[in-house]
Structures are given as C-alpha cells and as structure tokens.
Amino acid sequence: MSTANDAPKKAVVLGSLGWSLVNFRLDLIRRLASNGYEVLAAAADIDDETAQTLRDNGVRPCPIQMDRTGTNPLRDLGTLWALVRFFRKEKPELVISYTMKPNIYGSLAAQIAGVPHRYALFTGLGYSFMEEHPTGRRKRVRDLSILLHRVALRRIHGAFCYNSADRRDIRRFHLIPDRVPLHDVPGSGVDTRRYTDTPVPEGRVKFLFIGRLLRSKGLLTLGKAAEILRAQGHECDIDILGPADSNPDAIDPDLFADWQKRGLVNWLGETRDVRPYLAKCSVFVLPTELREGVPRSILEAMSSGRAVITTDAPGCGEATQDGVSGLVFPQGDASALAQTMKRFIDDPSLATAMGQAAREHACRTYDVHLVNSILMQHMGVEPLDRDARLPKGLDYAELAS
Numbered sequence: 001m002s003t004a005n006d007a008p009k010k011a012v013v014l015g016s017l018g019w020s021l022v023n024f025r026l027d028l029i030r031r032l033a034s035n036g037y038e039v040l041a042a043a044a045d046i047d048d049e050t051a052q053t054l055r056d057n058g059v060r061p062c063p064i065q066m067d068r069t070g071t072n073p074l075r076d077l078g079t080l081w082a083l084v085r086f087f088r089k090e091k092p093e094l095v096i097s098y099t100m101k102p103n104i105y106g107s108l109a110a111q112i113a114g115v116p117h118r119y120a121l122f123t124g125l126g127y128s129f130m131e132e133h134p135t136g137r138r139k140r141v142r143d144l145s146i147l148l149h150r151v152a153l154r155r156i157h158g159a160f161c162y163n164s165a166d167r168r169d170i171r172r173f174h175l176i177p178d179r180v181p182l183h184d185v186p187g188s189g190v191d192t193r194r195y196t197d198t199p200v201p202e203g204r205v206k207f208l209f210i211g212r213l214l215r216s217k218g219l220l221t222l223g224k225a226a227e228i229l230r231a232q233g234h235e236c237d238i239d240i241l242g243p244a245d246s247n248p249d250a251i252d253p254d255l256f257a258d259w260q261k262r263g264l265v266n267w268l269g270e271t272r273d274v275r276p277y278l279a280k281c282s283v284f285v286l287p288t289e290l291r292e293g294v295p296r297s298i299l300e301a302m303s304s305g306r307a308v309i310t311t312d313a314p315g316c317g318e319a320t321q322d323g324v325s326g327l328v329f330p331q332g333d334a335s336a337l338a339q340t341m342k343r344f345i346d347d348p349s350l351a352t353a354m355g356q357a358a359r360e361h362a363c364r365t366y367d368v369h370l371v372n373s374i375l376m377q378h379m380g381v382e383p384l385d386r387d388a389r390l391p392k393g394l395d396y397a398e399l400a401s
C-alpha cells in the first residue's frame with residue numbers, strides 16, 4: 001500500500017461533526033491505517049478532546065469549514081471550495097464521506113480535485129425523506145436534496161446504505177447513477193468488546209431513552225405513554241439521557257420540566273459515555289419517527305444485553321428482531337408504546353431473555369469489525385471475500401457468551 005517513493009497512500013474520512021469521527025468512525029479509521037494508509041480525519045467542530053484522541057491513534061485531525069445544519073448557499077459554496085483546496089493539497093488516494101453535506105460537497109470536491117477513489121456512506125436520508133408525499137417547505141427541501149445528490153454523486157465509485165427503505169429511495173430518486181454499486185452494510189457497527197454484556201438489574205423496571213431532546217425522536221409519544229402507565233397504576237422509572245436542543249424540533253422546555261416535576265421522567269443530562277447508564281437500565285426505548293439508517297443507540301443497547309423497544313421507522317424495526325430481541329410498535333402510537341412497556345413491567349424476566357437475544361444478534365450481525373470488513377472489501381482496500389470476517393482471534397459465539 002505504498003507509492004514508488006515509499007510514502008503511504010492517504011485516505012480521508014469526512015464527516016460533519018468532529019466528535020462523530022471518534023464516536024462512530026474510529027474503528028474504520030484504524031482499519032484503514034492497518035491497511036497501510038495515512039488517514040486524515042476531516043470534519044467541522046473538531047474539539048481538543050477529539051483531536052487528541054485522533055492523534056493518539058496516529059491520525060491527523062483536519063478541521064473543515066462546514067455549516068452542518070444551515071441552508072445558506074454561499075456558506076455551502078465556501079465549504080465546497082475549502083474541500084477542493086484541501087484535497088488538492090493533500091492528494092488523497094481515497095475519500096469516504098458520511099452524512100448528507102459531506103456526501104454532497106465532499107464527493108463533488110473530490111471529483112473536482114481528481115481524487116482517484118470516492119465513496120459515499122448514506123447513514124439515513126433524514127428529515128426531507130420522512131414523508132412519502134411531502135408538501136410545502138419539506139417538498140422543496142427534498143427536491144433540492146435530490147438535485148444536489150444527483151449533481152454531486154454522479155461520478156462516485158460506490159455507495160453504502162443501512163436499510164431497505166433508504167436503498168429504495170436512493171434508487172427511486174436516482175440519488176446516485178444506476179451504474180454505481182450500492183452496497184448494504186448493517187449500520188455503523190458497534191464494538192461488542194467495548195459495549196459488553198451486563199446483567200439486567202433486579203427490582204423496579206427502568207426504561208432508558210438516549211438521544212437529543214427532540215419531538216422527532218418520539219419524546220412526545222414517550223411522555224404520553226408515561227402518563228398512560230401512571231393513570232393505569234403501573235410503576236416504573238423512565239430515564240432520559242441526552243442534550244437539550246435549540247432547533248425548532250426541540251421538545252418544549254416547559255412541557256419537559258412539567259414531566260420531571262410530576263415524576264413521569266427523570267432527565268440524566270448528557271454524556272459521552274453511555275455504558276454506565278445502559279448497565280443500570282432494564283430496557284432501552286427509542287420511539288423515534290426519524291429515518292436514522294440504523295440508530296447507533298440501538299446497537300449499543302443490544303450489545304450491552306438490553307432488550308429494545310422501538311418503532312417501525314426505517315432501520316429501527318429492521319435492527320430489532322420483533323418478539324425476539326425486542327418489541328416494535330407503530331410510530332407515534334402512545335397507547336401501543338404504553339402497552340409494550342407494560343409487558344416488561346408485568347414480566348421483568350422478559351428483559352433478561354430478550355436482552356440475551358439482543359446481545360447475540362449484535363455480535364453476529366452488527367459487530368463493527370464485520371461492518372468495516374464489508375466497507376474495506378467494496379472499496380478495494382482488502383481482497384473481496386464472500387464472508388465478511390472478524391479480526392483474527394475473535395469469534396462471534398465467544399463475543400456473545
């Protein structure tokens with residue numbers, strides 16, 4: 001994997017938020033480095049802690065000018081040309097981007113700069129593709145997103161997606177040309193050795209939600225379900241772990257404060273390490289209404305040996321084996337969510353049985369090394385093998401036990 005002058009080839013992993021490079025892509029970065037690449041990790045908002053973690057792993061952090069959620073076209077053009085200059089200076093052999101803006105502007109910039117190998121990872125189509133037949137602003141946003149994808153990704157070499165709904169819409173709306181291979185990967189993966197199996201605590205059932213405090217994450221549905229359970233006389237704890245958010249989709253602060261005052265939910269604040277909180281809960285619950293690809297929080301919960309309650313939103317129901325490793329209910333149906341939660345309250349042993357099944361499913365299907373093996377093979381970094389593999393010395397059955 002070296003050139004004539006014995007310098008290593010360069011690979012750029014491009015995201016929209018610095019912390020995600022460590023939280024979601026560090027194992028991918030390490031895998032590229034183990035194959036002889038000098039890896040550059042590029043994103044907006046790379047904080048000091050993230051930068052140091054990357055350096056500790058032999059990776060160069062590269063802050064990029066990017067307005068992650070804004071719609072100002074001049075700023076986005078600034079991002080495009082900043083990336084063109086970056087790629088021309090560094091001359092990478094390979095660029096892999098993930099999330100919408102890096103996919104669009106990173107792919108187009110890499111094409112302009114003449115990067116030889118360009119790949120896009122669809123981690124979820126998000127807000128603009130939530131409705132089958134959107135109207136008004138949401139339709140305009142979707143139409144613009146389709147146009148930008150078609151222009152920017154027309155000459156990529158391959159793409160990856162997480163679930164069947166995203167695959168359908170990527171092809172239906174021609175976000176990439178028909179000739180470009182679209183490969184399925186089981187989410188971002190989870191390090192099953194880091195998120196280890198922990199016993200379900202005894203006593204009162206404790207449900208845990210992890211995510212930003214957004215309505216689209218299903219918090220209104222969860223709050224209504226908590227009220228239903230309270231009215232029916234069922235006792236349980238509902239913990240919420242995650243940051244408040246300032247965007248228009250944020251849960252109303254007064255409503256959220258009222259839930260806490262009435263004892264319907266407990267807010268635990270935010271953290272960068274969810275493992276201690278997963279170890280203390282009985283069941284993980286994510287009532288999301290978003291198109292999230294395959295939510296990482298579900299994978300972390302399953303790897304930790306926790307049963308999952310989630311919705312039939314794309315990627316969520318697919319990740320959860322309904323009736324085996326968790327339970328799936330219709331999006332936005334608070335009564336159905338309350339009934340689903342009640343099953344664990346009435347029979348706490350269900351949490352242990354489904355939690356063990358969830359751990360086994362995570363180890364066999366979603367281990368990060370398996371995911372990265374698929375990515376490496378289809379990007380031509382590693383030889384193509386029909387069976388994606390774990391690193392030498394690891395075994396699925398041993399991980400799950």
